[in-house]
Amino acid sequence: MSYIDCCDWEKCNQCGICLSKCPVMKMGAKEARLEVNRLQAGEPTARVLSECTLCMSCNGFCPNGLRPYELILQRVSEQADRKKTVPAFLPYMLQGAPGPNFFQDLYAGLPGPDREILKKWGEPPKPSKEVLWIGCIGRNFAKDLENSKVLAGLPKFSPSHLCCGELHYRSGQWEAFTANTERLVSALDLLKTDRVVCYCGSCCTYLSKIIPQVAGRALPFETISIYQWLLEKFEAGELTLKNPIMFKAAIQESCYVSELGENFGEILRKIYKAAGGDFVELQHNRSCALSCGAASIARDFKVGGVIRRQADKFREIKAAGVKETALNCPGCYLTMAPQSWIRGVKLRYMPEELLRAFGDDITTPISGMIPSVMKAFAKRLPLAVKKMDAGRVAKSL
Incomplete structure (x- = not known):
């Protein structure tokens, strides 16, 4: 396949x-x-x-x-050159590959109480109507999500060695993706629930779209995004606005917004507006939105193209008359952050902004991850200049 x-x-x-x-x-x-x-x-x-x-x-x-x-x-x-060699840094970014791993390096640097929370999340919760699935980046906010008042009614599940498979898939590593899918589906099959709520939009895309439609593996529950869950609770009167959003920002839509469909785009806008604030549209939006460019690195594993695409995005944000942008994707945030400082655009990560608006305390914002990410990359810098046989990447997983 x-x-x-x-x-x-x-x-x-x-x-x-x-x-x-x-x-x-x-x-x-x-x-x-x-x-x-x-x-x-x-x-x-x-x-x-x-x-x-x-x-x-x-x-x-x-x-x-x-x-x-x-x-x-x-x-x-x-492509012929890709079939021969890939950067040795690639398997470092893929959960499940032997040897050092980017996400495991991040988790190892978390405070002890956070690591204990991750251990707890590694076990399937008791049967419940809904379960919150927390992906690779969300685990770095373990304390905030575990203690969340907004999410208190959702049992959490997030084995730290598993992921949705986005990086495997979008980097062109089909065999690695299918191996990851088998591990993931085996774990998710243990859940006794009607609905899985995904903290990360990428996870929602893979669990609801890519894994069933492309990998051919059906999951025994409905999958929704945290945005849909928050909107449902707000419209039902189960959530009240405690700390209204006070900024004005352009809506930055990630790649998976088009994959999840127009209804997902509407849900984003409704819950953003419910939380307060002032949001404006970019010239390219919804199904025609410009991406952050990060995925394009899979073409040739060169960062130049990513930087150029991000420059286009920042120009579009400023053309909208704002200096802030609302992001729904952690990948967009982490890859756009360095250039955002240069461009003078403030990034707003909406999962934490929404939780704060509805009453949560955010003690570990995504911006606090930047030093840990830089430290992890610096630690594994030799991998950035090495090449390895592409076949070994697939076989290693």
Whole structure:
């Protein structure tokens, strides 16, 4: 099985709409049709494999319900130079790989009480109507989430060695992704619940969309985002606004917003407005939003393209007349943070902003992770300049 096995590509009429609507490449109709033809044939492309930011938006544009993103990702993973070597830093970022791991380095640096909370979360909770699934980044806020008044009614589940598989998937490591999926599904199958609430939007995307639709593994519960859960509680009168948001910010939508659909975008806007504050739209928004660019590193493992895409995003934020942006993705926050300081744009991580607005104390904001992230990367700096056989990455997982 591979990325492209999720679709019947005989249904593709090579109309090129998926690429002509791309907010990054902005191809004409003829050029888009030619590029789709090349992608399907497995031939070198003129632009896609060197310009695509791998943001997933094209999946929402296909009139036949196909997944062009997976076709592009398949061709990215098949490039000759990638099949030979990849940065040794890649397996460091993938949960489940042998040897040192980025997330495990972060967790090891947490205070003792936080590590004890992670141990507690590693065991399946008692049967309940809903369970809160906390992903790789959320574990760094263990104390705040465990003691949350807003989330008090949600049992937590988050084995620290597991993840949704986003980094495996989007870096073009299909075999590593499927191995991770098997471990994850085996753990999630232990849950006795009707609904899993995902603290992280990426986790929501993978549990509700990618794992069932692409990997073919159905999960025995409904999956929703924390944004939907908060909105439901607010509209039912079970949450009240305690500390209204007082800033004005542009809505920055991550890659998975288009994957989760228009309803998810509406939920974001409704819960943001319910929490107060003033939110403005960017020129590119919803299904046509520009991404933070981080996923594009999977094309060639060079950071230059990421920096250029982020520069486009910051210019768009300032063009909206604001100096703050509301982010729903931890990956967007952590990768945009360094350039945000230079660009003079303040990042607002909305999961913590919303919890604070509805009455929680935030003692470990995501901004506090930056030193730990820098320390972890500095510790493993030699991996950044080494190369390894791509086949070993897959076999190691």
